[in-house]
Amino acid sequence: MAVGLSTVALAFAFYIGGEHAAGQITALNNRLVELGDENDRLARGKGEAEAAVSQLRTAYQQLEQRYAREVPKGPAQEIQRQVQIKLEEGVAPQRINAVVAMLEVKRVCEAPESRRFYVKVPLYRGGGTEAGFGGGQLRVSAEGEAMVNARTERPQAFYDPDKPVQLAMVVGDGERVVQGMLPMDESVVGAGFEWRVRAAKGARGFMNVTVDRCRFP
DSSP: OHHHHHHHHHHHHHHHHHHHHHHHHHHHHHHHHHHHHHHHHHHHHHHHHHHHHHHHHHHHHHHHHHHHHHSOOTHHHHHHHHHHHHHHTTOOHHHHHHHHHHOOSSOOBOOOEEEEEEOBOTTOOOSOOEEEETTTTEEEEEEOOEEEOTTTOOEEEEEOTTSOEEEEEEETTEEEEEEEOSSEEEEEEETTEEEEEEEEEOSTTEEEEEEEEEEOO
């Protein structure tokens, strides 16, 4: 009887252990299924995120291309700014369109005029610091930084052509002042003409200026 009871107890224990192991296996299988579903969901989410990023990148590139096409740069940007100023001042768009339509690639210009004048510096008190063009319709002058004596480190009464200069162009009631390094190539409109001004360094203290006067518009 003892042996029989032991055998029955051992069989029951094996049965209980088997049932427990089977339950664990089932739980693990269920967990594997859950993890597989979660992995599939994450994979789908990753694909959707990658697709969204690709769409955003494409939209950004299209916006960049549109900006490059529609937003002016360089000279066109300055022209747009001037047009906007005239519109805000009350100039009719039709007048602006008419002036633009009259512009031609071929310029009708007179023979260039060349002059030289002394560039203003703080220590210079003499004359000859301005030149007239077109019978005096355009007046050009300049200011510069004084040359410094290398030995005494004192400023001189003539300008340093290797430093920025300020060029002033006065025509009619208008004036245009620009600053930069020589040589300079600028233009100003007034008195019914477009004046193209080319400035370069000349003899010590002087600036050489050549001006083309062209019909405008």
